[in-house]
Amino acid sequence: MIGALLLVPMLALGASFRADTRTVTVQPVEGLRADSLQRAEFLDAFRSTLAQSDFNTQERVRGEWVGGTAFANQFAPVFDADDGEGWSLRVIIELPPIASFTRQEMSGGKPHAVRKSDPRRRSSRRFAVTALARSAIDRANDIAPEWAETGLVFPAPEAAPADSWYAPSLRGYDFPWAEAGRIAALVAIEALHRADGDLHDNARLDLAPALRADAAH
Numbered sequence: 001m002i003g004a005l006l007l008v009p010m011l012a013l014g015a016s017f018r019a020d021t022r023t024v025t026v027q028p029v030e031g032l033r034a035d036s037l038q039r040a041e042f043l044d045a046f047r048s049t050l051a052q053s054d055f056n057t058q059e060r061v062r063g064e065w066v067g068g069t070a071f072a073n074q075f076a077p078v079f080d081a082d083d084g085e086g087w088s089l090r091v092i093i094e095l096p097p098i099a100s101f102t103r104q105e106m107s108g109g110k111p112h113a114v115r116k117s118d119p120r121r122r123s124s125r126r127f128a129v130t131a132l133a134r135s136a137i138d139r140a141n142d143i144a145p146e147w148a149e150t151g152l153v154f155p156a157p158e159a160a161p162a163d164s165w166y167a168p169s170l171r172g173y174d175f176p177w178a179e180a181g182r183i184a185a186l187v188a189i190e191a192l193h194r195a196d197g198d199l200h201d202n203a204r205l206d207l208a209p210a211l212r213a214d215a216a217h
Contacts, residue, residue, distance in 0.1 A: 024075045024087035024133075024192060026050065029184070031093035038120060038177045045181030046091075050077040055186065056206040068203060075192050086136050091188050093180075094128040094149075099172020121172035125154040126213075129184045131191035145195065150187050151213030154179070183210045 029046065032039045057068035075087065082088060100117035129152065132145040154176055186205045193199040 021074055021076050022087055022196075023078055024089050025082045026077045026079050026188075027082065027088065027090045029091050029093060031095060033119070036119060038175075041177040042093075042181035042184075045178040046185045047077070047079065049182045049185035050075075050189065055189065056208075058204050058206050060202040065204070067206070071193075071199075071203075071205065073189060074196070074198060075189065084139070087192065088134045088139060089188055089192060090132040090134075090145075091184060092130040092132075093184060094130075096122040096124040096126055096175070099123050101172075118172065120175065120177075122175040123172055125173050125175060127152055127180060128213075129187040131184075131188040133188075133192045133195040135195065148191070152183060152187075152207065152210045153213060154210055179209070183207050 026047075029043065032042060052073060054070045054072050057071045058065040059068035060066075077089075098117050098119050099121040100115060102113050102115050104111045105114045106112075128149050130147065130149045132147065134143070134145050137143075138145065186207055190199060190205045199205075
């Protein structure tokens with residue numbers, strides 16, 4: 001009985017412990033502003049996470065997701081030009097709107113309403129990631145990957161400063177750009193291994209501190 005229980009994590013992760021590594025060409029991430037510091041923060045974390053060797057998982061036990069075993073990454077990312085062969089990965093990011101608010105400023109001795117915004121701050125801490133993984137065979141046969149969007153949310157935004165005259169919902173929230181890049185990479189890695197049969201329906205990568213949208217309520 002004990003031996004059977006010890007096999008559960010390995011069965012949940014399928015063939016994740018095999019030694020071979022496959023190369024995947026990573027296309028430029030879509031959905032980020034081309035001329036922003038936030039893009040650099042996001043991409044640095046995204047690329048470094050894709051190159052990690054292992055990750056934490058969650059396993060579904062009696063309908064609940066619980067901590068699982070370490071999961072070995074079987075893909076080595078390549079960020080150069082696509083040669084049209086091997087695996088490919090396309091990642092699309094949907095970010096919340098830039099936060100903006102109106103405040104009163106004096107001009108010519110009279111108050112005027114002035115609209116303010118900050119690209120670093122967003123109207124919410126939710127975002128979505130779509131990761132499209134295609135194998136060499138799929139590409140050769142022009143088979144489109146399954147389109148699946150993963151909705152995510154970072155909980156517990158920071159409190160408003162004590163001297164702030166507007167609520168956080170009005171001025172927006174600090175968006176964790178580097179952490180979002182790391183989480184987006186985890187979603188992409190999960191998509192790659194699921195497409196290759198390494199990751200089954202009763203196992204997934206742990207995306208903490210982000211919550212999947214279906215668990216954020």
